[in-house]
Amino acid sequence: MMTKHISITVNGTVHEADVEPRLLLVHLLRDDFGLTGTHIGCDTSNCGACTVHVNGRSAKSCTMLAVQADGAEVRTIEGMADGATLHPLQQAFWDQHGLQCGFCTPGMIMQAAWLLATNADPSDAEIREGISGNLCRCTGYLNIVKAIQQAAAEMSAAAETQTGATASVAG
Amino acid sequence: MTTTTYEAQAPTTTPEVGGMGHSRKRVEDARFIRGAGHYIDDINLPGQLWLDIVRSPYAHARIKSIDASEALKVPGVAAVITGKDLEGYGLHWMPTLAGDKQMVLPVDTVLYQSQEVAAVIATSRYAAADGVAAVLVDYEPLPVVVDPYKALEPGAPVLRPDRGEDLQTNRIWHWESGDRARTDAALAGSAMVVKEHIYLPRIHVASIETCGCVADWDAVNGHLTLHMTSQAPHVIRTVVAIIAAGVGLPIPEHQIRVKTHDIGGGFGGKVPAYPGYVLAVAASFLTGKPVKWIEDRSENLQADSFARDYHIDAELGVSADGRITAVKATTIADHGAFDAQAAPLKFHAGLFNVITGSYDYPDAFVEVDGVYTNKPPGGVAYRCSFRVTEAVHAIERLVDIAAHERGEDPAEFRLRNFIPADKFPYTTPTGWEYDSGNYAAALRKAMDMIGYEDLRKEQAEKRARGELMGIGICSFTEIVGAGPSHDFDIVGLKMNDGAELRVHPTGKALLRIGSQTQGQGHETTYAQIVAEELGIPAADVKVEYGDTDTAPYGLGTYGSRSTPVSGAATAVASRKVREKARAIAAHLLEANVDDLEWTNGKFSVKGSPDRAKTIQDIAFAAYTNYPAGMEMGLEAVDYYDPPNFTYPFGSYICVVDIDKATGVVKIRRFVAVDDCGNIINPMIVDGQIHGGLAMGLAPAMLEEIPYDANGNNLAGTFMDYLLPTAVETPAWETGKTITPSPHHPLGAKGVGESATVGAPPAIANAVVDALWHLGVRHIDIPLTPQKIWAILHEKGIA
Numbered sequence: 001m002m003t004k005h006i007s008i009t010v011n012g013t014v015h016e017a018d019v020e021p022r023l024l025l026v027h028l029l030r031d032d033f034g035l036t037g038t039h040i041g042c043d044t045s046n047c048g049a050c051t052v053h054v055n056g057r058s059a060k061s062c063t064m065l066a067v068q069a070d071g072a073e074v075r076t077i078e079g080m081a082d083g084a085t086l087h088p089l090q091q092a093f094w095d096q097h098g099l100q101c102g103f104c105t106p107g108m109i110m111q112a113a114w115l116l117a118t119n120a121d122p123s124d125a126e127i128r129e130g131i132s133g134n135l136c137r138c139t140g141y142l143n144i145v146k147a148i149q150q151a152a153a154e155m156s157a158a159a160e161t162q163t164g165a166t167a168s169v170a171g
Numbered sequence: 172m173t174t175t176t177y178e179a180q181a182p183t184t185t186p187e188v189g190g191m192g193h194s195r196k197r198v199e200d201a202r203f204i205r206g207a208g209h210y211i212d213d214i215n216l217p218g219q220l221w222l223d224i225v226r227s228p229y230a231h232a233r234i235k236s237i238d239a240s241e242a243l244k245v246p247g248v249a250a251v252i253t254g255k256d257l258e259g260y261g262l263h264w265m266p267t268l269a270g271d272k273q274m275v276l277p278v279d280t281v282l283y284q285s286q287e288v289a290a291v292i293a294t295s296r297y298a299a300a301d302g303v304a305a306v307l308v309d310y311e312p313l314p315v316v317v318d319p320y321k322a323l324e325p326g327a328p329v330l331r332p333d334r335g336e337d338l339q340t341n342r343i344w345h346w347e348s349g350d351r352a353r354t355d356a357a358l359a360g361s362a363m364v365v366k367e368h369i370y371l372p373r374i375h376v377a378s379i380e381t382c383g384c385v386a387d388w389d390a391v392n393g394h395l396t397l398h399m400t401s402q403a404p405h406v407i408r409t410v411v412a413i414i415a416a417g418v419g420l421p422i423p424e425h426q427i428r429v430k431t432h433d434i435g436g437g438f439g440g441k442v443p444a445y446p447g448y449v450l451a452v453a454a455s456f457l458t459g460k461p462v463k464w465i466e467d468r469s470e471n472l473q474a475d476s477f478a479r480d481y482h483i484d485a486e487l488g489v490s491a492d493g494r495i496t497a498v499k500a501t502t503i504a505d506h507g508a509f510d511a512q513a514a515p516l517k518f519h520a521g522l523f524n525v526i527t528g529s530y531d532y533p534d535a536f537v538e539v540d541g542v543y544t545n546k547p548p549g550g551v552a553y554r555c556s557f558r559v560t561e562a563v564h565a566i567e568r569l570v571d572i573a574a575h576e577r578g579e580d581p582a583e584f585r586l587r588n589f590i591p592a593d594k595f596p597y598t599t600p601t602g603w604e605y606d607s608g609n610y611a612a613a614l615r616k617a618m619d620m621i622g623y624e625d626l627r628k629e630q631a632e633k634r635a636r637g638e639l640m641g642i643g644i645c646s647f648t649e650i651v652g653a654g655p656s657h658d659f660d661i662v663g664l665k666m667n668d669g670a671e672l673r674v675h676p677t678g679k680a681l682l683r684i685g686s687q688t689q690g691q692g693h694e695t696t697y698a699q700i701v702a703e704e705l706g707i708p709a710a711d712v713k714v715e716y717g718d719t720d721t722a723p724y725g726l727g728t729y730g731s732r733s734t735p736v737s738g739a740a741t742a743v744a745s746r747k748v749r750e751k752a753r754a755i756a757a758h759l760l761e762a763n764v765d766d767l768e769w770t771n772g773k774f775s776v777k778g779s780p781d782r783a784k785t786i787q788d789i790a791f792a793a794y795t796n797y798p799a800g801m802e803m804g805l806e807a808v809d810y811y812d813p814p815n816f817t818y819p820f821g822s823y824i825c826v827v828d829i830d831k832a833t834g835v836v837k838i839r840r841f842v843a844v845d846d847c848g849n850i851i852n853p854m855i856v857d858g859q860i861h862g863g864l865a866m867g868l869a870p871a872m873l874e875e876i877p878y879d880a881n882g883n884n885l886a887g888t889f890m891d892y893l894l895p896t897a898v899e900t901p902a903w904e905t906g907k908t909i910t911p912s913p914h915h916p917l918g919a920k921g922v923g924e925s926a927t928v929g930a931p932p933a934i935a936n937a938v939v940d941a942l943w944h945l946g947v948r949h950i951d952i953p954l955t956p957q958k959i960w961a962i963l964h965e966k967g968i969a
Contacts, residue, residue, distance in 0.1 A: 036213035037206015041379040042468035046889035077206030090204040101690030102203025103380045103435025128897035138690045140861030141897040
């Protein structure tokens with residue numbers, strides 16, 4: 001069996017692996033690295049349960065080969081919290097009851113994080129459009145939209161505080 | 172029962188205790204938001220092998236040969252299992268929960284596309300898939316029957332010759348309920364009879380996690396652990412034991428442990444036993460190693476059990492003064508090649524005879540014929556209590572058509588015909604005893620919330636301008652909480668559920684329940700029931716389920732039965748603990764038990780509130796200082812046998828705008844007023860309703876699995892089977908009325924499926940309402956743009 005040596009940084013940790021060229025990134029993350037927070041819900045890129053960040057961009061890891069991520073920085077749901085401190089999106093999904101069975105949640109949070117990175121203050125319609133590649137069967141989406149709104153507000157407020165602090169130090 | 176408003180119901184416990192009525196945040200979310208849930212594909216055992224399945228490309232064919240020689244040469248492939256191999260053990264067939272049997276693997280004939288044909292066992296996921304690709308199967312195609320009406324015609328190929336000599340027909344069973352003669356007479360005497368053919372297409376629950384298992388046969392100890400995605404783990408354990416005993420395999424029930432872990436959505440699709448599970452067990456038995464089977468989405472959508480596929484001919488009689496006189500429904504139920512539905516054994520059509528709905532009239536008759544076709548097994552639920560969605564769709568469409576034909580507002584027609592609030596408990600013409608209801612209150616509340624009168628004015632103005640706007644109502648009555656033991660069983664197992672509560676010396680507690688959670692939040696809400704009943708803070712109660720070695724027996728979670736049955740068992744077990752606590756408190760307080768009163772988590776002496784012992788004091792005493800002659804400890808078990816079903820209800824109103832150029836239906840607003848009795852956790856109830864509404868919108872607008880004449884599944888992936896995204900889903904507006912159940916210990920009713928039942932007719936009624944003036948009286952769901960555009964085109968509008 002032909003393999004290729006790859007090196008991938010996942011949540012800040014460098015991983016080396018010898019992989020078959022056909023190995024999907026999601027299987028590398030789950031089966032080889034044990035990062036099972038990234039899920040698989042379809043085989044056609046429709047459901048988004050496998051969404052991770054590759055070099056800062058949202059990507060469906062079931063539609064990407066592991067070898068394509070050679071040298072890349074990958075972030076998964078396991079890399080979102082800072083120790084015991086949850087990412088604002090994780091906290092908001094919890095606060096707003098934005099999840100039920102929890103299976104779509106990691107992908108949904110990763111996609112929402114990418115959405116907020118590209119649009120810090122999205123409208124209701126922009127949020128719905130922004131997560132339309134991620135399917136949730138349990139929540140009817142309303143509380144997910146509310147959670148993303150909560151996180152957007154908190155992250156904007158935190159960013160302003162930080163900017164203000166920097167400005168006052170500079171001043 | 173008095174109906175109160177949601178807002179008027181204040182919790183009786185403090186937020187710190189967190190009993191009923193508190194929107195307690197979910198404890199299970201702590202792991203899910205971190206990606207630390209433990210779903211079936213997250214489980215990997217040392218030495219584990221992988222199982223993948225060869226599936227039939229044909230809907231009906233004879234297997235001439237299976238050649239596994241090339242597959243066995245694939246690196247990593249350990250074994251290939253065929254039907255002939257299983258036949259040697261008598262394992263090629265398995266019983267279904269509906270009393271039929273289903274092929275695990277065929278020996279000579281396949282009956283639907285994507286049916287399991289062989290299993291490949293290998294050292295990795297990829298090697299197993301390579302092995303599947305290398306298995307050569309030679310098929311001889313046979314005539315295909317996809318239309319259940321044609322399946323019943325003389326001369327149609329008999330699809331199940333394995334059945335007895337007197338059953339050489341594709342008719343599986345005939346089921347009827349109500350009084351045919353009286354109903355026919357009532358219809359004949361009615362001023363108006365509305366007739367409609369209503370088809371509810373084949374759909375699939377498509378939980379985002381597919382099905383799978385890891386079977387782990389420990390040959391040394393003779394023990395099987397089956398990790399699996401099951402909504403009913405105890406039933407599975409018993410069925411596996413029965414299958415094993417039937418074929419002489421040494422796997423008795425006490426040596427079988429089913430563990431479910433976290434489940435990524437169920438909705439009914441994870442109730443049945445699928446061939447993949449049996450194959451994994453057989454493969455583990457054969458190899459002596461753990462064997463994992465995880466289906467992919469295409470397999471899930473093409474081979475797992477399906478919902479609906481009901482062809483209903485329904486009639487509704489109405490008197491000259493606008494009162495409903497009778498309902499009649501004649502139905503063909505397409506159950507595919509094996510009757511693998513998970514309905515109570517005596518109820519082939521489930522609870523379909525709740526079709527009389529929310530209305531007060533004396534006569535009804537329904538008959539249903541189950542039919543075999545060359546399709547995968549049908550008849551499982553889709554977030555619905557045993558065919559209630561089909562029943563509600565039929566009656567709510569008929570009622571709407573009748574109102575429109577009378578030139579009357581559909582709300583007015585419903586309000587006139589509702590069962591009056593003072594007639595509960597109410598016995599329906601088909602024999603159900605509705606426990607409590609106040610249908611007019613719910614509809615009036617929905618009308619107030621949405622501004623009904625203004626919307627009708629707006630609609631009239633828009634219609635005058637040629638714009639298409641519709642308003643649809645659905646006033647449903649559900650029947651949930653199966654079920655009373657005198658009539659309800661699955662494979663003979665009475666549909667009761669157990670709860671086991673242990674209070675530890677330090678006042679913390681462990682609750683084990685027989686029902687299962689696949690997103691409902693039982694770890695959170697069941698602790699709230701204990702908090703309500705015992706005053707032990709919900710945060711101090713650990714809830715366990717999904718391990719058949721430790722959880723009390725239960726029939727599982729489906730048909731909105733958790734709160735009505737398992738929740739009731741939890742309340743009763745808590746009350747048993749409270750009664751023992753009373754005796755210990757009397758001992759501690761040196762008082763007579765009859766002189767004690769229970770308030771806010773403590774027993775105090777009547778008239779002397781300072782002489783009191785908290786439940787925590789009592790728990791400690793239960794292990795350190797209990798009365799002579801009493802057993803140590805503070806625990807209780809209850810198996811709850813519900814005296815009746817519960818009957819949640821509600822009224823939904825949907826407003827749609829239809830684009831004349833494209834046929835696209837836009838749901839502008841959707842108001843849902845639900846009454847599920849007393850509420851354990853309002854946040855979770857709202858979440859259940861939101862999700863149920865989305866799963867009502869789904870078949871109403873998007874989802875259908877059609878088959879072509881050759882039995883090819885035309886929507887076997889998420890590319891073709893369209894689940895609603897956040898874009899198609901409106902911002903739900905929810906409201907509540909509260910009419911407690913008089914027989915449930917908590918006055919609760921169950922809510923998980925109400926919205927899935929109530930939403931589709933509201934949407935369909937809205938769309939037909941928008942088009943009624945053009946001569947449209949019925950459209951079958953899903954209401955796709957293509958379908959609507961074709962109608963508009965035919966009417967010269969588009």
